[in-house]
Amino acid sequence: MSVADYMTKKLVVVHPETTVSVAVDLMRTNDIHRLPVMDGNQLVGLVTQGIISRALPSTATSLSVYETNYLLTKATVANIMTTNVQTINATDQLEDAIYQMRQHKIGVLPVMHAHQIVGIITNNDILAAFLNITGYGEATVISRVVIQHDHPGVIFKIGQVLAEHDLSIETLMVVRRQNQRIIELHITGDQVEKVQSVLTTAGFELE
Template sequence: MSVADYMTQQLVVVSPQMTVSGAVELMKQNQIHRLPVMDGETMVGLITQGIISRALPSQATSLSVYETNYLLTKTTVADIMEKNVQTIPAGAQLEDAIYQMREHKISVLPVMANDRVVGIITNNDILDAFLNISGYGEPGVVSRIRVAHDHTGVIFKVGQVLADHDLSIQTLMVVRENQERVIELHIANDQAADVNQILAEAGFDVV
């Protein structure tokens, strides 16, 4: 699962010279919360809803709404943008993006290929990827096999047992629970009982 598989490719960008009020309006129009800042083909920064909020005067200020709006029309993106932008290669694994976001406490990474921005990936994109990978929303049930002592060929044997009985798997995930591995199988409703019985008879610890 590469970052390129789940990133947003249709980028909405701003120039450093755009006013902050213009950037806010662009975010509203496109229902997004962050914008790469581009100087021609080069990314020079990133502006987000959070950065803009932090740049606004405190609610305790004596400035009126009109004065605040005036400041936004006079302040440019270049004045407040994040210049030290964390990025990730398009070919990186999704897990790398998750780790990098958690490490730097951020929720967005511009995606790079050949020194150019080719997309953007956010924490919402990663959540969507998980739902897609797990088969969420598809009809079916989940069977779980506990693997107390992991060894080579376990998943192959599961597939072989089911194939021998003409049974199929919609999705398969392997997760860690304490010191054990658990294989989660998403299977069709009408095959659930057969799958569980056959796997149990084959010696698997079906949860």
């Protein structure tokens, strides 16, 4: 599961001299919340809805309307963008992106390849990836196999037992719970009873 598999490849970018009002319009038109800032082919910054909101004057200021209009129409992205941009390589694993976002408390990472930006991955992309990986929305039922003492070959054994009875798994996930391992099998609804029966007979504990 590489970052390249789940990143957004369609990039909407701005330049340092782009006005804040144009940046806001681009976000609204494309239904996005972040824009990479490019100087030629080089990534030089990032501007987000949050950055723009923090740059706007307080509504408690009597001149705020005029100040806001000035900021939006005269100020450029270069005036407010962050230049300390965290990035990730397209070949990195999805979990690397998740870890980096958590470490830096951010929701977006421009994706790089050969020192060039090739995409962007956001927390929404990662949530969509999770739904894809788990097969969410497909007509499947989850059977949970409890492994009290994990050891090599457990998943292979489960697959072997099911294959011997011509049963298949749509998706599989491993959940860590203290000293246990819970293996979630996503299987088609018409095979549930047979899968559970076969696994129980083979000595596996079902939850």
